[in-house]
Amino acid sequence: MNSLEQSLQHAIPLINQRLEELLSPSDEPLLTTIHEAMLYSVRAGGKRLRPLLCLLTAGALRQDESRVLDIACAIEMIHTYSLIHDDLPALDNDDLRRGKPTNHRVYGEAMAILAGDALLNRAFEVLCQLPLAPDLVIRVIAEIASSSGTAGMIGGQVVDIQSEGKSIDMPTMRYIHENKTGRIIRSCLVSSAIACQATAEQIELFDRYGYNIGLAFQIADDILDIEGDEATMGKPVGSDLQNRKSTWPALVGMNGARKAMQEMIDEANRALDPLGDSPAVTALRDLARFIIERKN
Amino acid sequence: MNSLEQSLQHAIPLINQRLEELLSPSDEPLLTTIHEAMLYSVRAGGKRLRPLLCLLTAGALRQDESRVLDIACAIEMIHTYSLIHDDLPALDNDDLRRGKPTNHRVYGEAMAILAGDALLNRAFEVLCQLPLAPDLVIRVIAEIASSSGTAGMIGGQVVDIQSEGKSIDMPTMRYIHENKTGRIIRSCLVSSAIACQATAEQIELFDRYGYNIGLAFQIADDILDIEGDEATMGKPVGSDLQNRKSTWPALVGMNGARKAMQEMIDEANRALDPLGDSPAVTALRDLARFIIERKN
Numbered sequence: 159m160n161s162l163e164q165s166l167q168h169a170i171p172l173i174n175q176r177l178e179e180l181l182s183p184s185d186e187p188l189l190t191t192i193h194e195a196m197l198y199s200v201r202a203g204g205k206r207l208r209p210l211l212c213l214l215t216a217g218a219l220r221q222d223e224s225r226v227l228d229i230a231c232a233i234e235m236i237h238t239y240s241l242i243h244d245d246l247p248a249l250d251n252d253d254l255r256r257g258k259p260t261n262h263r264v265y266g267e268a269m270a271i272l273a274g275d276a277l278l279n280r281a282f283e284v285l286c287q288l289p290l291a292p293d294l295v296i297r298v299i300a301e302i303a304s305s306s307g308t309a310g311m312i313g314g315q316v317v318d319i320q321s322e323g324k325s326i327d328m329p330t331m332r333y334i335h336e337n338k339t340g341r342i343i344r345s346c347l348v349s350s351a352i353a354c355q356a357t358a359e360q361i362e363l364f365d366r367y368g369y370n371i372g373l374a375f376q377i378a379d380d381i382l383d384i385e386g387d388e389a390t391m392g393k394p395v396g397s398d399l400q401n402r403k404s405t406w407p408a409l410v411g412m413n414g415a416r417k418a419m420q421e422m423i424d425e426a427n428r429a430l431d432p433l434g435d436s437p438a439v440t441a442l443r444d445l446a447r448f449i450i451e452r453k454n
Numbered sequence: 455m456n457s458l459e460q461s462l463q464h465a466i467p468l469i470n471q472r473l474e475e476l477l478s479p480s481d482e483p484l485l486t487t488i489h490e491a492m493l494y495s496v497r498a499g500g501k502r503l504r505p506l507l508c509l510l511t512a513g514a515l516r517q518d519e520s521r522v523l524d525i526a527c528a529i530e531m532i533h534t535y536s537l538i539h540d541d542l543p544a545l546d547n548d549d550l551r552r553g554k555p556t557n558h559r560v561y562g563e564a565m566a567i568l569a570g571d572a573l574l575n576r577a578f579e580v581l582c583q584l585p586l587a588p589d590l591v592i593r594v595i596a597e598i599a600s601s602s603g604t605a606g607m608i609g610g611q612v613v614d615i616q617s618e619g620k621s622i623d624m625p626t627m628r629y630i631h632e633n634k635t636g637r638i639i640r641s642c643l644v645s646s647a648i649a650c651q652a653t654a655e656q657i658e659l660f661d662r663y664g665y666n667i668g669l670a671f672q673i674a675d676d677i678l679d680i681e682g683d684e685a686t687m688g689k690p691v692g693s694d695l696q697n698r699k700s701t702w703p704a705l706v707g708m709n710g711a712r713k714a715m716q717e718m719i720d721e722a723n724r725a726l727d728p729l730g731d732s733p734a735v736t737a738l739r740d741l742a743r744f745i746i747e748r749k750n
Binding site: 186188193196239248249266267278279280286293299300303306307315330 | 482484487489492535539542544545562564565567568571572574575576582587588591592595596600602604605608609611612613615616626629
């Protein structure tokens with residue numbers, strides 16, 4: 159079992175339990191369904207990559223993970239809300255997500271829209287209660303809000319939608335990749351580093367690691383979308399290509415895509431060097447390798 | 455010109471100008487449309503009741519309105535996002551809002567969903583930059599996040615949707631009224647009072663005023679929906695009744711509804727008594743009266 163697997167074995171139950179606590183239903187019976195809808199998609203969650211990055215950042219900085227656990231959960235809520243809204247008929251119109259019916263297929267479109275809204279809102283409620291000094295709390299909230307807004311994730315979603323059915327150029331594709339998923343991945347590392355009172359230099363290292371694995375992750379997704387297998391992926395293969403004509407392999411070829419991905423992983427690993435060796439740093443390196451080797 | 459009219463003449467341009475600044479488009483040409491979509495609905499905004507309540511709270515506490523101007527704008531963004539999502543085909547399916555085509559009719563459903571998401575997100579970004587001590591900023595964000603989430607506005611929207619086409623009882627209708635619109639109206643006053651370092655007693659007074667005018671506002675809406683005139687309202691009359699069978703007048707009769715509304719306005723005015731006399735307090739009293747006398 160490598161460091162990443164050890165980290166996962168420890169982190170996943172911790173994250174899942176805290177998510178359940180933070181999303182526990184209210185006493186109001188009228189709200190049963192909306193809370194169920196929120197939890198449905200959070201429970202259907204996949205790799206918990208983002209929360210894991212938060213915990214590993216604290217570990218790499220030799221800080222207690224209790225400083226960042228709720229940051230990890232808040233970001234997972236934001237990630238989940240973005241998937242719920244992305245899957246809606248007006249957007250990607252996906253019936254399946256990770257092999258399960260999408261939120262609107264189970265709860266209806268109206269409830270899915272509101273469950274997404276509620277998860278975004280709940281994330282900010284959770285962040286207000288972080289067990290940190292007030293000035294750190296505000297810096298964390300500002301970082302996450304900025305990465306999930308139009309200058310980040312939503313911007314990436316918008317440009318992705320605008321590119322539907324079009325051939326796009328490399329800068330536009332890069333914009334989508336850097337923002338739709340990449341910006342939040344960076345924010346896991348940066349916001350957690352802020353919460354751990356990292357220096358500006360350390361924050362920059364984590365940001366660089368996050369930037370590179372985020373982009374590599376997207377290229378890997380593009381490659382998997384072409385080469386993957388429907389049963390393993392839990393969604394129809396080739397759907398990216400149906401909706402948007404340009405992917406990394408389409409623009410630079412499959413070999414070019416693989417080469418770019420490898421360079422980014424190398425750069426991510428170099429960023430970690432000044433942090434020295436620790437189980438968390440080793441797990442971050444394992445994770446970078448996992449991204450390009452994963453099969454779903 | 456009464457105190458309310460004087461306040462409006464001063465406040466509306468101030469609020470509108472600040473909203474334009476806070477929502478000014480980025481330099482990224484790929485994001486032109488989403489920023490246009492966000493601004494479209496904010497500009498189509500109506501009475502600016504919520505931001506005005508924020509400014510008047512500061513005035514009633516003899517504090518500079520610069521303390522609360524961005525709170526006012528953030529809440530108006532949250533209000534606007536909720537209207538954009540409420541108007542979607544999956545929810546109320548409205549083509550018109552204040553006499554103008556709804557967001558999704560102009561920008562399409564996908565962009566409308568994301569414009570709503572982006573306005574909620576932007577509200578929290580703005581709140582992180584409030585010119586206040588960090589502990590006050592966090593209390594303000596927590597108050598607003600709580601009032602706009604499932605325990606507040608979203609909860610009200612959910613129960614409203616679940617009640618579509620059904621006869622509901624008084625507690626359920628009250629739940630919708632108190633939460634769908636009422637909770638955010640209270641939050642304008644409470645969050646602004648927090649920002650002005652009001653005492654717990656003062657915050658409670660503002661909360662009571664807000665609770666009562668918020669509920670009275672909803673009863674007035676129900677009455678206008680029955681008696682109003684399409685041209686003045688800018689939306690089809692009777693639409694509430696088409697979607698949800700129970701309104702305040704339907705449950706307690708038109709006279710009972712008017713009586714309840716008057717009692718709430720009286721209670722709202724009583725709550726203001728300990729604040730003494732000032733132009734802002736007078737404007738708050740005028741506003742309470744305006745709510746039951748308005749024609750749209």
